[in-house]
Amino acid sequence: MNWSPVYLSLKIAFYSTVITAFIGIPMGWLLARGRFIGKDILSSIVTLPMVLPPTVLGYYLLILIGRQSIIGRWLQSAFNINLVFTWQGAVLAATIVSLPLMIRGVQASIESVDTNLEDVARTLGKSEWTVFFRITLPLAWQGIVAGTVLAFARAMGEFGATLMVAGNIPGKTQTLSIAIYDAVQGGNYQQANFLVVLISVITIISLLLLNKFTYIRKW
């Protein structure tokens, strides 16, 4: 049995989740607590990748970062970076697809934090920074964990956009999802069965753990 799609998917999902958290937590906070014009529109834009078909996202990415696009050419000539057909491209696709889940999760959980508590921390002499890291973040913890897990799962399973942007290179961009598709296409049901059972077990265990975990951590 070939394990490389499993490792690869884990790697891609890991990187994309880290990036997603770095973008998603501030964005979620902004949408929950920020007051600015165009918030409604930003909120809609952020939801877009959740409702657009993955192949549409893949197509956008392809014409945005592809060899013949301006960005793609610039990346190529300035940094010698080519995202198409690389695992970094798969990370990009997974990040875009899972970002809305993260942002929505963070937003909802920050919105559920009592602003009174943040206000009190301010009157106790704390900066916005401290308020965020000592009050808001710890109190929104559960929702953020849930959002992260969902984003990770979504990244693990990404198929359509990845297939278009990163292709199907065994050991390089052939993620679990794509490997299963590939195995079925080639009539290799043994490999398909192996991967499908494996990912199902992993997913079920993570879901059950998540349930337990979010129940334990409450005050």
Added chain:
Amino acid sequence: MNWSPVYLSLKIAFYSTVITAFIGIPMGWLLARGRFIGKDILSSIVTLPMVLPPTVLGYYLLILIGRQSIIGRWLQSAFNINLVFTWQGAVLAATIVSLPLMIRGVQASIESVDTNLEDVARTLGKSEWTVFFRITLPLAWQGIVAGTVLAFARAMGEFGATLMVAGNIPGKTQTLSIAIYDAVQGGNYQQANFLVVLISVITIISLLLLNKFTYIRKW
């Protein structure tokens, strides 16, 4: 320009959303209000299709309803129904993929309905049935609409599972998502551009409408 993928996707998403609503609303209610053993586990199972890769779902469907499976053979011999590689198969795939969104949406919005109001309706002589349709449902309305729209969008965009279960038959199972993939494969960028722009515009408009709509309808 070939519009048939658009019609087809709308048709598939429509049917799948109707089925999703019929299953999802009772299930959401059960998870929100029901008290039974195994609720935790049911809740996890229901989330599964949201976190499993679409190709895994496609694979399960294939071995469940395919011609070589017991169910598939029975459907074939008893009713002469073949789901694999038909638009009905695409509806099935879209339904399974979008069901968790519907159930979660309904569950959350029913949970947010004050149980006191339901209790009062009971003391006013109403049956559980009436309580649900006259109190719970109208009060959970917004969340249910939002869940339905998300489920519809998810069904519209389904790619991985559909590709595996329903294939890529123009006019029959070639949905928008798959048509874009196919057009790009064939180097037919004109068709790809047309479809991508069309679906983007439709999606953005629906999102903005949804935002407006859910703001208007509150008491």
Added chain:
Amino acid sequence: MKIQKKLDDFVLDKEWEVRKGEVISLFGPSGSGKSLSLQAIAGLVTPDDGYIEINEQLIFHKERKICVPSRDRGIGYVPQNYGLFPHMKIDENIMFGMVEKDKNIKEEKMMKLLSCVGLENKRNKYPQHLSGGEKQRVAIVRALATNPKVLLLDEPFSAVDIPIRKILRNEIKEFLTRWNMPVVLVTHDPEDVEVLATEVVDYC
């Protein structure tokens, strides 16, 4: 009646009676099981033991395995915060529970009840546009519209300011004497007890 109910970390065990024209007051601090008692009478929670009897009719009896469902108990229940349906207008709220089939008869009855509490002109409003006192009156009238055998009021004044409380208290007092119906009143305000109750059950 006699109720026993065990919850996770709470045990309720009370026994008392109420008769026509009486206003019995369940008085005690927060968390002492007052609301729980009303919910048990209304059939919204099932006691672990004991019995509940209305007009000589058993509606709950543990040993005899009697448990009439909430909708058939004929009990008027006004929960904390009134429980008006926010998506129905005042008239719809009131007519919701009526058993009469004829639309006109229902309308007529509804208008009579509304005029009793001086709210005829609010019939087309939604609950959110009423003041606390108005909401309360609508909630009571809605319960009465089903011709209940007993009226349960859960902390009717807890959501309103102290000055307004006094006014509402007197209003309700007058109202209750007019209707002459057994009433169970839950409160943790001693003044409520003093002004309204004919009898007190202590939940301390």
Added chain:
Amino acid sequence: MKIQKKLDDFVLDKEWEVRKGEVISLFGPSGSGKSLSLQAIAGLVTPDDGYIEINEQLIFHKERKICVPSRDRGIGYVPQNYGLFPHMKIDENIMFGMVEKDKNIKEEKMMKLLSCVGLENKRNKYPQHLSGGEKQRVAIVRALATNPKVLLLDEPFSAVDIPIRKILRNEIKEFLTRWNMPVVLVTHDPEDVEVLATEVVDYC
């Protein structure tokens, strides 16, 4: 001080003063802008006009465009429902706002404050395990731990039962006289005003 604030459907326009040893009470019905006034003083909302001065120092002045941020105002604020941080133990709550650098000094100060209110043995508890009165005392002590120039109390008794209210009221009275600090107290209970206030601002 003088505050003007326009909200969607509400205009606040008040002017008053408070001095050391005084307990000024903002008294009025729900929605009259009492909490809003406190929030303006604490720097949590920005008034549309007017000024706020503490100890001869302007912390807000519309025309002169002065608006000191909340964290530099030196104001002790105890919101409705106390606002204790649920994820911190009592001692962590109290030490959270202290400016002292040294851990030991902070601990010492915290213990002194806790013993002032007789809660030394609760230092390792989480707020949810305290009673309403205990929570209130912790919230006040937490505000005092930052050595504020004025203490703002928003409806300190609204969440507790009437019998317990009386006890807490007396407790706080004693406490405030001991500390001798200007206090602004928001309430809609006339009894609070009677027992505690040295001066009243009417928000009716």
Added chain:
Amino acid sequence: SPQNKGKQLTEKNELHIAAAASLRFAFEEIGMVFEEETNTKVIFQFGSSGNLAQQIINGAPIDLFVAADTKFVEDLIENGDIIEETKNVYAIGRIVLAVNRNANIEATTLEDLLSSDIKHIALANPNHAPYGLAGKEALENKGLWDLMEEKLVYGENASQTMQFVQMGNAPVGIIPLSIANVEEIDFFLIDEELHNPIEQMLGVVSHSNNQEFAKDFAKFVNSTEGRIIMKKYGFDLP
């Protein structure tokens, strides 16, 4: 009964053809002519031959299978999914080295692919696309396979492989001659001695209820008219 299988799946006047991706351009033209002459409707589904074979095994509503090799059709015959009498080698394909015109790459032979300027080489997945297998054989015969494997990008089928080169995301690739003639691509024939002949076989699906119609189309491909078109797209004919 096999005759009954999939009865309501395809309508009588609609022909469903599963065709190898390498036939995309040729069959789109043939299909148009055929539709005009017979006043019918032909619906093509293009994919890798292996992928299409899997779909037929799973009961996809397909009347005619037009593969890019003989193996997949023979396998299906053995499986009972294709009617043995209808099998027919209708064309022989060629592979080319395709180079994107804007990629600034000088490559005309397979050896040129060793250049370090070339980061990606597109090849149809040899596991289920016969043209990919032919490309693999050619590279192996030249002793280049092991050196190149790192650079290979697998297309799902022949036409996606072409698209990788066309868009320039892979500057070069090995693709069928039949779909190489597009604006963005320069192409160079690969010696046919380097790989097994790409004999392409078609066959009527046994669970089809449109078998006569399917045979008509197969006949048309082998007709003079069909052969002219096939030739135009670079197929050798048997």
